[in-house]
Amino acid sequence: GAGVSQSPSNKVTEKGKDVELRCDPISGHTALYWYRQSLGQGLEFLIYFQGNSAPDKSGLPSDRFSAERTGGSVSTLTIQRTQQEDSAVYLCASSLGRGGLPDTQYFGPGTRLTVL
Amino acid sequence: DQQVKQNSPSLSVQEGRISILNCDYTNSMFDYFLWYKKYPAEGPTFLISISSIKDKNEDGRFTVFLNKSAKHLSLHIVPSQPGDSAVYFCAASAERYTGNEKLTFGTGTRLTIIP
Numbered sequence: 001g002a003g004v005s006q007s008p009s010n011k012v013t014e015k016g017k018d019v020e021l022r023c024d025p026i027s028g029h030t031a032l033y034w035y036r037q038s039l040g041q042g043l044e045f046l047i048y049f050q051g052n053s054a055p056d057k058s059g060l061p062s063d064r065f066s067a068e069r070t071g072g073s074v075s076t077l078t079i080q081r082t083q084q085e086d087s088a089v090y091l092c093a094s095s096l097g098r099g100g101l102p103d104t105q106y107f108g109p110g111t112r113l114t115v116l
Numbered sequence: 117d118q119q120v121k122q123n124s125p126s127l128s129v130q131e132g133r134i135s136i137l138n139c140d141y142t143n144s145m146f147d148y149f150l151w152y153k154k155y156p157a158e159g160p161t162f163l164i165s166i167s168s169i170k171d172k173n174e175d176g177r178f179t180v181f182l183n184k185s186a187k188h189l190s191l192h193i194v195p196s197q198p199g200d201s202a203v204y205f206c207a208a209s210a211e212r213y214t215g216n217e218k219l220t221f222g223t224g225t226r227l228t229i230i231p
Contacts, residue, residue: 004159033218042120042205042221043160056218091159095217103217107152107159 002026004108006092012114013082021077021111025094032075033095033105034067038088046090049075050097082115089113119143120208122222130230135193137225139206142187146208150219151180151191154203163204164191193227201229 005024013019025032034046045059049069060066064082069075079086089112093105121140129135137151147168152160166173166180166189173180179192193200203226207219 031217035219035221040223042118042122042223043207043219045218045220048218059218093159104162104165105217105219107161109157109159 004092004094004106006090006108006111008111009109010112010114012116014116015084016081018078018080019082019113021079021090021113023075023077023092023094023108025073025075025092026106027073029094029096029106030072031095031097031103031105032069033093034075034077035091035093036088037091037110038085043091046077079113082113084115087113087115118223119146120206120220120222122204122206122225124225125223126226126228128228128230129196131198132195135191135196135200135227135229137191137193137204137206137227139189139191139222140187141189141208143208143210143220144187145210146220148209148217149180149182149189150207150209151178152205152207152221154205154224160205196229198229198231201227203227 007022030051032049035043037043047067048056064080067077089110091110093107095103095105150165151163153163154160164178182189203224205224206222209217
């Protein structure tokens, strides 16, 4: 079956421009996570969506970052006025979202963002 | 503040021998630990996990050991195979039972299996 897909796979942008990154989770998965991996760093949690609940935005590094999840499926991560320190691989993961049970997160291939 | 640490950025092991990857954590609230494997240009894939109520979990060639008092876990791969060459990430979660299992990751260890 189809896994988590992300687009674009690579994005090069100029400092100050806005970018949108897209994530298509596995069908039926109610939980969706965004992470990013900067050079030499581990994956860093950004935001979590679960069904119709309010998202956990505690990992977003600044108010230039926002994300939405429409219809409980596709998610878009938007970075406004990009800065060079935003350069990273942005990874999306989805899971069944079963509370109280171990729940494996399945990752997409990521979007490599380069801000010049 | 790195709550999950993998102090070895790289490790080389002869094919057929045991690979041991280590991970330390500082947050005592972590109650679920995972290992992910990552190939270039792909997302991480889940490998094995362990709950804090256990000290060992085994799946085929992969075994994870948890030492809560030392806040340390390790992944053993035996025997190591060339296909095991990848970057391995240790991850931890503190919110299993809320369904929000946001993970805190280490920086990864690049494992190279030498034929």
